[in-house]
Amino acid sequence: MAENSKYYVPASSPWPIMGAIGLGLIAFGAGHTVLDVTKNTDGYGSNILTAGILVILVMLFGWFRDQINESMSGKFNQQLGRSYRQGMSWFIFSEVMFFAAFFGALFYARNVAVPWLAGASNNAMTHSVLWPEFVAQWPLVETPGGTTTEAMGWYGLPAINTVLLLLSSVTCHMAHIALENNRRGRLKLFLGATILLGGGFLFLQGSEYIHAYQELGLTLQSGVYGNTFFLLTGFHGMHVTLGTLMLIIMFLRIMKGHFTPQSHFAFQATSWYWHFVDVVWVCLFVFVYVL
Amino acid sequence: MSTTVDTLHHEEHHDHKPSGITRWLFTTNHKDIGTLYLWFSFLMFLIGGSMAMVIRAELFQPGLQLVEPHFFNQMTTVHGLVMIFGAVMPAFTGLANWLVPMMIGAPDMALPRMNNWSFWILPFAFIILLSSLFMEGGGPAMGWTFYAPLSTTYSNDSTALFVFSVHIMGISSIMGAINVIVTIMNLRAPGMTYMKMPMFVWTWFITAFLLIAVMPVLAGAVTMVLTDKYFGTSFFDASGGGDPVMFQHIFWFFGHPEVYIMILPSFGIISAIIPTFTRKKLFGYSSMVYATASIAILSFLVWAHHMFTTGMPVVAELFFMYCTMLIAVPTGVKIFNWVATMWRGAMSFETPMLFALAFVILFTIGGFSGLMLAITPVDFQYHDTYFVVAHFHYVLVTGAIFSVMAAVYYWLPKWTGHMYDETLAKFHFWASVISVNVLFFPMHFVGLAGMPRRIPDYSVQFADINQIVSIGGFAFGLSQLIFLWVVIKCARGGEKAAAKPWEGAEGLEWTIPSPAPYHTFEKPPKIEG
Amino acid sequence: MLALPALAVMPAVADDTVRLNLREGVTEISQRVYDLHMTIFYICCVIGVIVFGTMFWSMFRHRKSKGRTPAKFHESIRVEVLWTIIPFLILAGMAYPATTTLIHMENTDDADVTVQVTASQWKWHYKYFDHDVEYYSLLATPDQQIHNKLPKGENYLLEVDRPLVVPTGKKIRFLITSDDVIHSWWVPDFAVKKDANPGFINEAWTIVDKPGIYRGQCAELCGNNHGFMPVVVIAKEPAEYEKWITNMEVKQRKAREREQELLSMEMSKDELMKMGEKVYNGICAACHQPNGQGVQGVFPALAGSPVTTGKDSITKHIDTVVHGVKGTAMQAFGTQLSMQELAAVITYERNAWGNDTGDLVQAADVNKVMNP
Ligand code: HEA
Ligand code: HEA
Ligand code: CUA
């Protein structure tokens, strides 16, 4: 492990604590925003939330500027690059577990809660005493409480979206290969394509939500089917948004001539993130829409 | 590559630390960050402890004397949250920061700036949590386990703040854990193979996996609580097709591994201290590693032992009972290994060793009550009584907290360069170990006799024992002031400590001078053998 | 260290005055649970004695101050395998009786009597399946005892106004559920503890051998008064039980008939206020407080509130009390109180604590809202 013989330890930095202040403001502001919105009071919640987001943006800008400068002036070594890559993989793993919580809720609701409400397992009395009318079904188009909705089919928009996202994973990978072979033209082309595909996905997802609300009566309030549908696709959508922003930043940096075939951690991390988002979608498509 | 410590820190030579407040605010130094974590944790221990004192004062006698039930419930809830997320977890992260790089021969943590970020999130998270106690309607009062729908439809407005505060606590822990893993995987000095790593490093390595795996699940759980309460979802509401028990499954999928997060690093600490003061190598190093890993893996299969009374089908109850019982096997291996380490050693009894020995005995007692709780039909009787409270304070206070104190005494000479006052420290130990048993042991009795937990008032038959418990509680609380005093005294001066103040100590951290220089192992050490 | 001797004396001091151990209870199941408890407890004691004994032996004999030099061994596959396998076998030995007991406990088939137990903040509701009998069961300990203004009685916090009554020697099945948050129905002497989950029904059963009064408590944090919702069960000989239940059936039918008659009757303000105060302090004061001030941010004040004092708010007021407010802790009391009681408590709320609206609400007014 020859490259281990020297380490890089950055000097003290103001950015992390700024990040902490930003997150603190976001948490405090988000909490109060939720209260303001649901109680119809006007408070400072959203202002604090906005301030927090601004602080985070400034922080990210400053932090990444330092980071990029360090990287451009060759201060990094392989060992640090490995640390970053591993850090990113573990971060993605934590995201996987976050989605796992919601998938868990989906499987539990579908395979346990709903059948039990209809009398399965040791819940015969639950059904006959409390919910005699209730029939188990999935998608749960009529809840035990009587709320009705329509199910979202997998054909149409969701299927198109799957194609878009899978395609974008391919283009993203092509861009990566182009970068490694130092073919900057191809790199820009494929990266641009990835961004467009991501944007297209988001647009269609938006229209799908409108369709769900306006035509199907499928809303966040329509029982556990709608809940899992919107939370899973919603958090996924947020991740796509974040991923697209990251891709855009990569695009800008590439325009400025950043990255070399050997050293492009930021690009690699973004591309991993994008593939991760794509894999989550495939699971979503299978478990939320098709099955 | 020559972009190293020297070039970047050329104005801050080895022991020339940056000064002033910005040193602490902007630091990327693992020792500074470790110190911050440890002081933060101690502050939280005092705050959480003060809440426990309110609980014990109210329970001193039957009847409502000092506080109203609503406030009592807030105290119980926030006491649990502050102790777990504020005291124990940050204490371990602080120790990891100080020790992991020194033990594996690394100059610092792998991602030093993120390290600083992880720490500084915590004060904000807890300011939000604690300030919610002063909101109109009070703070969270649904127990640290915040079962739905008590935490959704029936909770007060502080829930929104609680949820986001837990979110950022989780972000902090995850980043801290990623840092530990990456440091261990990447920054080991040449020759420091995995099976040569000190047990403390191993246990933290595994703990970090647990953290990354379950903290996001907790984030998911609080998110669903938020949407159920404020945005009309019905994850935990049967009329919408959900199930309140589903909350418990998600929560305990996090919650059970969480309790091992709070004990595995202790195992590492004890595995460092016992060999030192018996002057003998740790018995069965590799079986210790495998046992730790088995505990971690099993911890994902036992969560529903907290939910035996929720009415799961009998097959599920059996499955979770068997898996839970199995954990006694690897844990037993650890206990037996420690005892075998002591066997035919040459023991001496400095304060770290005293705490370590107390840990082995008292944690085992806590483990025994855990095993009793695992037996489903009997748990129907124990569940939600003070028997459970006794169980988890044995594993947490005389387990996790005692191990942290042992660690502090053990490494304090390395941190401060001074020896602590041994007489005072011994006094702290004996005061603590006696009072803690007066505090928690009789809880077993009231629990068995039928006193439920989380109640501000109880029937007269429990009065005598609760009085004893409370007196033990006040004594234990006061004893911790001695600890504070010893630590401050040691930080400010005292007998100079040698590089290796303990005769039998082994490990890289003892090869560097005391106090440890601001930057260590800029050139990786050689590990021989 | 201190703990060991204490552990050893634990069963010895288990007598009736200072209870320090699990109850043996009055059912076959509770006896089996108790035996299981003692078995695991003794096994743990034995392991404890061996482990701690070895430790203490080392601590006394193998110490540096005695000039010991440390041995060199640090591994032995043989003993390590041994102390993996032996605990495993011990555990298997424990698991067997635990499994059979558990399977037995969870078998609710062939019950003689079925009672639906519905929890709500903070009371129990019992409904007999084969008889037209149902009622609420509330804490009966007076507030003054809780607030230390009166000496505490023998069954402080463990007494209710209307206990559950069951026959001895019969298999009784409980269907346990909740109207709001999770509670847990627990009677230690039966070794029955089951969570009451809103929207789901859990089943449990018991066969009580001995007639008597058995007391327990709610065992799941359920909000403010979680400590104040006891369970009391009276077990009677089957003949006595039959007498009691038929009697109850008649009483409850008569009460319903009288309610209908009362609809056409007017009560005086004094009568309404007196009855209303009693109902208020028994039920509403837990949240809205005896002085009507509520708890800021949690439970709204009734003194001076628009609902209790507004000019045209009577209907809204009745509706709130009868149907509750969805999504809040305010329950629907229409099913819990008689119309007369509802009328009285609403009148009380509109005239107490300086509300002084002068409005009188009669049972007939309540009936209009309840059965439009
Ligand atoms: C550090 C924290 C920690 C640790 C290490 C443990 C360890 C264990 N716990 Fe504990 N537990 C908690 C913290 C912890 N627990 C908390 C906080 C709660 C309550 C949460 C709440 O509701 O608020 C809880 C609750 C809890 C319950 C739920 C009780 C209830 O609510 O009804 C159960 C049930 O099975 C349980 C079991 C166990 C078991 C089997 C172990 C085992 O790991 C113990 C293993 C150790 C030993 C057994 C001793 C040593 C072994 C030997 C000497 C070998 C030979 C022994 C035998 C063969 C017997 N715990
Ligand atoms: C690591 C975790 C941890 C630690 C260290 C402790 C420490 C203590 N806990 Fe525990 N506790 C929990 C975790 C912990 N606890 C959890 C998870 C719960 C469950 C919560 C729930 O039900 O939701 C709980 C619940 C709990 C209860 C049950 C409450 C209830 O059910 O209503 C009680 C009751 O006695 C209690 C007491 C104590 C006491 C006396 C201490 C003592 O060890 C504290 C000692 C420390 C100090 C006192 C601070 C230092 C001293 C000073 C500040 C000086 C001033 C001192 C005086 C005025 C005397 N705790
Ligand atoms: Cu009902 Cu606790």
Ligand SMILES: [Cu+2]
């Ligand atoms: Cu557990």
